[in-house]
Amino acid sequence: MTQHYGATYRGKHISVNCTQQRDGDVICTVSIDGDDYPSLRGNPFGSLASAQVAGAGFARAMIDTQLDNDLTEHRGYFIRVTSSEQRDGSWMGHYQLHRNDNPVAFRRVTCDDFRGNSQVEAEAYAIAMACQAVDADIAAGKL
Structure with a gap:
């Protein structure tokens, strides 16, 4: 049995299809x-539900990610990702990891092993470190 849910959010159409399996679990796309x-x-x-x-x-x-680019x-x-300027003029990146739309981060990290020359450089490094951390945790079965 497949259930369909549709909505419009910020001008984009959302389609959620849920299929109930024989064992009772529900698969969502x-x-x-x-x-x-x-x-x-x-x-x-x-x-x-x-x-x-x-x-x-x-x-x-x-959709928020695509439109707000944050x-x-x-x-x-x-x-x-965020960054903060240090006293010496360099920039340090920080990242937070979130599940789905949960506004509460389950992990906050400061990337203090790298000092960028610009805000963009520090945030790009923080994104790369966050992606590596997620990949490593998924491979280890932690996420």
Whole structure:
């Protein structure tokens, strides 16, 4: 049995399709304006309601990422980067990791092993470090 949920958010069409498996689990797929986003975390879900809420939340976070350009998505996790200028004029990057649309970060890291010459350089390094950390944690089975 497949349930479809559709909505419009910030001018983009969200489509959440949930299929209930024979064992009771619910598999959720998300598309935004016809483009599929397979990296939703939490599949399979225990109920239809939780799958739809997670799928719609993930889609809203993806749209915010695309339009606001303040987050980066990597393998289903969202990375928010910032930087701060140091006393010597260099820049240090920081990142936060978020699941789906959860505004509370589950990890906050300061990349103090690298000092960039600009804000952009420090934030690019922070994104690269966050992607490596997510990849390593997924490979180790921690995420």
